[in-house]
Amino acid sequence: MSTKSELAPFKLPRWEDLPDIDLYMDQVIKLTEKHLSSLGIKPVTAAMINNYVKLKLLPAPIQKKYTRVHVAFIFAIAILKDVFEITLIKEGILIETQTLGLKQAYNLFVSDVENAVRLIETQGEKREPVTLLEGEITLENRILKLAALTFAAQRVVKNLILTESKGEKNDSKNSDLN
Secondary structure (H helix, E strand, O other): OOHHHHOOOOOOOOHHHOOOOOEEHHHHHHHHHHHHHHHOOOOOOHHHHHHHHHOOOOOOOEOOEEOHHHHHHHHHHHHHOOOOOHHHHHHHHHHHHHHHOHHHHHHHHHHHHHHHHHHHHHHHHOOOOOOOOOOOOOOOOHHHHHHHHHHHHHHHHHHHHHHHHHHHHHHHHHHHHO
């Protein structure tokens, strides 16, 4: 079984693709699930979003509505929370948004996540080395690029382990039949 068959193709929404109208919590949850489920990311819950607000990872909603800014932060947090501690995510977001601005940092991050996943998927399928990051790593973008790469590597490794363990189980079943 190949890695590509397990990992569905995906495209994360860019800043311009995020809703420019305010959303209620349930709409935000549906939107994140729609875009992140193909990455194997655990669904975001209302309790999680409320905790992100309490931890000041997100600004508080305005009259129970969430803006494009909230949605961008939630996407980034959801992608990174299995790989990094929340405090590191918070610091990384602050550094990159102060350095690059929110729109540019978000667009660069989702683009780098897509590129990193594709490149690492390719590496998982082949025995030959590939360049893991496109473009130059600079002081301004190094956190984004390396975080995207870390996420992608963890995702592909999990899939490879699951694929291999399924293969071993199938092999042992076949040998039991002989």
